[in-house]
Each structure stands twice: as structure tokens, then as C-alpha cells.
Amino acid sequence: MRNLQSIDYSVVFNDGFEHLVSLLEERKYDKVFVLTDRNTGEYCLPVFTKLMPTDFSYDIIEVDPGEENKNIDFCIGVWKMLLDFGAERNSLMINLGGGVVTDMGGFAASTYKRGIDFIQIPTSLLSQVDASVGGKTGIDLDSVKNIIGTFTQPQAVYVHTDFLKTLDRRQLISGFAEMIKHGFIFDGDYFQALKAFDFENPSAELIHRSVEIKNEVVMEDPKEKGLRKILNFGHTIGHAVETYSIENDSDPLLHGEAIAIGMICEAYLSHAYKGLAADQLAEIVQYIQSVFPAYELKSASFDALLAIMKNDKKNVGGKIGFSLLTEIGKCSFNLYLEEDKIKEAFTYYQSL
Incomplete structure (x- = not known):
């Protein structure tokens, strides 16, 4: 399985951390965290650590798990730990975890x-296929996801x-959402291949x-x-639903x-306003429903969801922005829809 070259760094697969050992020897960081x-x-x-040399020296910084802790308060805690441990500009942070x-x-x-x-x-399927690649960093502010951050390459x-192997099935299925998204937006054949994905034995090739x-x-x-x-x-509405769920x-x-x-919801909008064929909408919905649990999207939550979406960083001029499918494997972007059309998508989900 070949490694990938991203903007100015390597994405290395299953090499037993040999590449990392060589990088550490070359860079000679004064401290590693x-x-x-x-x-x-x-x-x-x-x-x-079992795969690293016995003389690998580092300081550990530990935070509480969960999206609700990805905020400035926990970030301040990390900064203070770096300061207390004497981190210099020639120090290295190794982020070992999920998104x-x-x-x-x-x-x-x-x-x-x-x-x-x-x-x-x-270390999670979600972070392997999504969060760790692309140079985006970020924290949440007042329940708005990733609204504070930088574009900085690892x-x-x-x-x-x-x-x-350390994950339960629910965590694996959660990460799988980003994999099928990649099929929906970029490679229809890949989406078809993912229908054979085995959660008991995840395919390294498909990942x-x-x-x-x-x-x-x-x-x-970039x-x-x-x-x-x-x-x-899937993220304009999905992030709002996630935030609402965390809060309620x-x-x-x-x-x-x-x-x-x-x-x-956004596949429905793709069908209603961007020409996604009805049979492809049905295929998308049927497959997602076969993998992911149903959720009770209450009508009383609609206005709260829209209020969350109004703070989305993808918005322009106060308009709520979307990326929508024209067909499975092709996606358009910079599309803006009115609130009544977005509520149509909520109602569609309720009808399923």
C-alpha cells in the first residue's frame, strides 16, 4: 500500500512507525510531547510506544474525551502544560487520538x-479518513463547530x-460516514465498493x-x-444536528x-434543487438507513437547527451555504438556500 504525498508532508500507512523514527532522528527535536x-x-x-525504540522519550499531555471538550478552555490547559514542561519552538507535538x-x-x-x-x-476511523488529513486545525466556540482554527500542515x-481494533462498532460506523461521503462526492464506483465493507475486519485498501x-x-x-x-x-445540516444533540x-x-x-437531508435538497435523480436519492437514503440508526428529528427543533446553521463558517452574506450532489460521484458547491427549503429537508427526513 503506497504512501501519499500531501501538500508538504507524507501520509504514511502501516509502516510500524519506521518513517517517524527516521524523522525524529533527522529533526533532533529538543522535546517531544x-x-x-x-x-x-x-x-x-x-x-x-511498543512499536517505538526503547529510548523514545516524551512527555504525555492528556485531555478529557468528547467533542464537548474541544474548546478554548481545554486548549488553554494544553498550552499551560507545554509551558510547564518547557516546550520550545524546536519541540514537537504528536497528536495520538481521534478527531x-x-x-x-x-x-x-x-x-x-x-x-x-x-x-x-x-486512531479512529473518522480521524484516519477525515480529520487528520488536510491541514485544518480547530476548536469549537459556543457550540459552533471548528469556528476557531488555522490552516497549518502537520x-x-x-x-x-x-x-x-480498539474501537467499538458504533465508533467504526461513525467514521464510515465520511468514507461513503467521499464516494458520494467524488467516486461513484468507490461508493459501490464500500457496500461490501466489513466492520469486523475493516479493509485497509478501502481506507x-x-x-x-x-x-x-x-x-x-488547500x-x-x-x-x-x-x-x-452533509455537514451544513449534519453539524447543526450534532450540536443540537450534544446540547439536548x-x-x-x-x-x-x-x-x-x-x-x-442534503441528498433530498440535491434532488429538489440540483437535479439528483430520484433513483439515486432513493439509493443513497436506503443505504444510509441500512447502516446508521434512525434519529427522531423533532419539529420543535427546526428553528434551533436553523439558528445554529446561521453561524456556519461556510455562509456568505448571511446566506446558508451547501455543497449538493448532481449525481452519485459528482458534487457542486457555493449553493445557497432559503430557510423554508431547508425545512423541507427536515420534514423529508421525518417522513422516512
Whole structure:
């Protein structure tokens, strides 16, 4: 399985961290820090350190898990730990974890002393195929997802599929949402291949193809001025549903579960306003429903969801922006819809 070259760093697959060892020997960082959350500290850190040389020296920084903790308060805690441990501009942060760790760790590193090097080691399926690739860092503010952040490239990304063995099925299915999104927006044949995905034995080849698709899009448009916006399919509504669920549900939706709802709603909008064929809408909806649990989208939540969407960073001139499908495997962007049309999508989801 070949490694990928992104903007100015390598995405390395299943090499036993040989590339990382060579990078550390070459760069001669004065200090190395490993950022984890409690879960990855318990389950993934031992897997990582077992593969590293016995003299690998680092300081550990641990944060609480969960999207609700990806905020400035926890980021301040990371900065203080770096300060207390004496991190210099020639220090390195290794972010070992899911999307929360890689997003927040990348942001903390990119801003500490105006930027120290960081490396991403994504341990969840979601972070392997999405959050760790592309140079976006970010934290949430007042429940608005990723509204504070930078475009800063890591020194390298290491994708090791053995980490997936530490995940339960719900987490794997959540990450799978981003994989099928890549098929919907870029490669219809890939979407068809994903129908054979085995959650008991995840295919490294299919994961590699997902990362490859995202990397290809990012390489063409690093700063999200054009094509990269197609990666937002399902996310305008999905992020709002995720935020609403975190604030109101006793068992909040995971990111991918919310994005699955967003993709159904935005596939409906694609059919209604961008010409996606009815049979392809049906195929998308049927497949998503076969993988992801149903969610009760209450009519009383519609106005709250729209209020959340009005703060989305993709909006222009106060208009809510979308990326919508023209067919499975092709996506358009810079589309703006009125609130009554967006509510149509909510109602459509309720009808299923």
C-alpha cells in the first residue's frame, strides 16, 4: 500500500512507525510531547510506544474525551502544560487520538509560540479518513463547530489500521460516514465498493482510497476556496444536528451519525434543487438507513437547527451555504438556500 504525498508532508500507512523514527532522528527535536485523551491514553498509547525504540522519550499531555471538550478552555490547559514542561519552538507535538485530539492538538501546536511542529497519528476511523488529513486545525466556540482554527500542515500523518481494533462498532460506523461521503462526492464506483465493507475486519485498501480521495481534493484546493468545499456535503445540516444533540440529548449523536442525517437531508435538497435523480436519492437514503440508526428529528427543533446553521463558517452574506450532489460521484458547491427549503429537508427526513 503506497504512501501519499500531501501538500508538504507524507501520509504514511502501516509502516510500524519506521518513517517517524527516521524523522525524529533527522529533526533532533529538543522535546517531544504526546497528546492523548483518556481513552487513547489507555488503549492506543501502549500500541504506539511498543512499536517505538526503547529510548523514545516524551512527555504525555492528556485531555478529557468528547467533542464537548474541544474548546478554548481545554486548549488553554494544553498550552499551560507545554509551558510547564518547557516546550520550545524546536519541540514537537504528536497528536495520538481521534478527531478531537488531532483538531485541538493541531490548533494548540500551531499557535503555541506562533507555531511548533506537530504530527498526526489518527486512531479512529473518522480521524484516519477525515480529520487528520488536510491541514485544518480547530476548536469549537459556543457550540459552533471548528469556528476557531488555522490552516497549518502537520509534519507527517501516520495511518495505522491496527488502532481500529480498539474501537467499538458504533465508533467504526461513525467514521464510515465520511468514507461513503467521499464516494458520494467524488467516486461513484468507490461508493459501490464500500457496500461490501466489513466492520469486523475493516479493509485497509478501502481506507487508503478514502484518504487518497480527500488528499486529492485538498491538494487542488488547500485553503477551501473552491473544490475543497465539496467535502462539506452533509455537514451544513449534519453539524447543526450534532450540536443540537450534544446540547439536548442524554446520549448525544456521534459525529458520523449526525453527518449521516445531514447527508440524507442534503441528498433530498440535491434532488429538489440540483437535479439528483430520484433513483439515486432513493439509493443513497436506503443505504444510509441500512447502516446508521434512525434519529427522531423533532419539529420543535427546526428553528434551533436553523439558528445554529446561521453561524456556519461556510455562509456568505448571511446566506446558508451547501455543497449538493448532481449525481452519485459528482458534487457542486457555493449553493445557497432559503430557510423554508431547508425545512423541507427536515420534514423529508421525518417522513422516512
